[in-house]
Amino acid sequence: MSRKKGVKGRTTTGPSTTGGSAGKSSGKAGKGSMTIGQSNGVVHPSRPAFSCSSEFYDIAFKVMLVGDSGVGKTCLLVRFKDGAFLAGSFISTVGIDFRNKVLDIDGVKVKLQIWDTAGQERFRSVTHAYYRDAHALLLLYDVTNKTSFDNTRAWLAEIHEYAQEDVVLMLLGNKADSTHERVVKKEDGERLAKEFGVPFMETSARSGLNVELAFTALAKALRHRSSSEADDKFKLHDYVSKEVKSPGCCRS
Numbered sequence: 040m041s042r043k044k045g046v047k048g049r050t051t052t053g054p055s056t057t058g059g060s061a062g063k064s065s066g067k068a069g070k071g072s073m074t075i076g077q078s079n080g081v082v083h084p085s086r087p088a089f090s091c092s093s094e095f096y097d098i099a100f101k102v103m104l105v106g107d108s109g110v111g112k113t114c115l116l117v118r119f120k121d122g123a124f125l126a127g128s129f130i131s132t133v134g135i136d137f138r139n140k141v142l143d144i145d146g147v148k149v150k151l152q153i154w155d156t157a158g159q160e161r162f163r164s165v166t167h168a169y170y171r172d173a174h175a176l177l178l179l180y181d182v183t184n185k186t187s188f189d190n191t192r193a194w195l196a197e198i199h200e201y202a203q204e205d206v207v208l209m210l211l212g213n214k215a216d217s218t219h220e221r222v223v224k225k226e227d228g229e230r231l232a233k234e235f236g237v238p239f240m241e242t243s244a245r246s247g248l249n250v251e252l253a254f255t256a257l258a259k260a261l262r263h264r265s266s267s268e269a270d271d272k273f274k275l276h277d278y279v280s281k282e283v284k285s286p287g288c289c290r291s
């Protein structure tokens with residue numbers, strides 16, 4: 040696999056009206072492309088707002104993608120945002136980058152501002168600064184890379200140290216399409232997730248397996264948590280167990 044260091048994604052979607060970047064020499068922290076109508080990351084249903092892409096939303100949340108370099112964080116985000124797979128040479132993320140996507144969750148427009156972090160150790164201090172604002176985290180490992188799986192324990196320790204106590208967290212075993220290169224069994228992922236009490240699913244940015252589901256599940260959990268209805272008892276674990284598809288099952 041060829042690895043180039045550089046700013047990722049510029050040849051595909053690039054930071055535009057729906058995304059931004061930080062951690063580069065400009066140190067802009069995405070300010071120029073932040074959304075309108077946002078307050079402490081959450082916009083309440085009583086205050087309809089719109090993003091720079093002119094897409095209306097009722098409530099907004101910040102989601103962070105974390106995990107070792109090369110596990111597929113950027114590809115997962117590009118698959119979710121644009122429905123495409125970033126094949127070809129691997130370009131590591133520098134610092135941090137974000138994209139927005141608005142989902143319709145039970146009639147409520149939920150905007151996810153998704154932060155794609157650099158997995159490389161040298162950018163760790165940049166990533167730490169963003170944890171505290173995240174409402175949800177997707178922790179990825181690569182099913183073809185045992186080290187990335189083993190490192191999830193260290194990532195979880197880091198999450199516990201820097202993220203909010205009530206952050207919504209999910210573990211994803213990515214590259215589930217790579218049947219021949221697989222070294223981490225699905226059961227191993229399930230066992231680890233159970234040990235840490237977090238929902239789990241395998242995904243594939245290449246085939247699209249469970250990508251929409253992973254983000255939708257987070258959006259549902261966050262939207263229901265912010266709901267004032269007393270009988271709103273959405274259970275992320277139950278939802279994921281019911282909806283999840285296995286690699287041999289279907290494509291998306």
Ligand SMILES: Nc1nc2c(ncn2[C@@H]2O[C@H](COP(=O)(O)OP(=O)(O)OP(=O)(O)O)[C@@H](O)[C@H]2O)c(=O)[nH]1
Pocket residue numbers: 047106107108109110111112113114115125126127128129130131132133156157158159213214215216217242243244245246
């Ligand atoms: N087969 C397969 N390859 C994938 C998948 N997701 C990503 N890849 C490949 O894995 C490599 C790394 O993907 P990235 O999305 O750049 O990884 P990353 O986690 O963002 O890496 P950093 O930016 O360094 O943190 C690329 O060559 C991708 O094409 C997947 O679901 N299946």
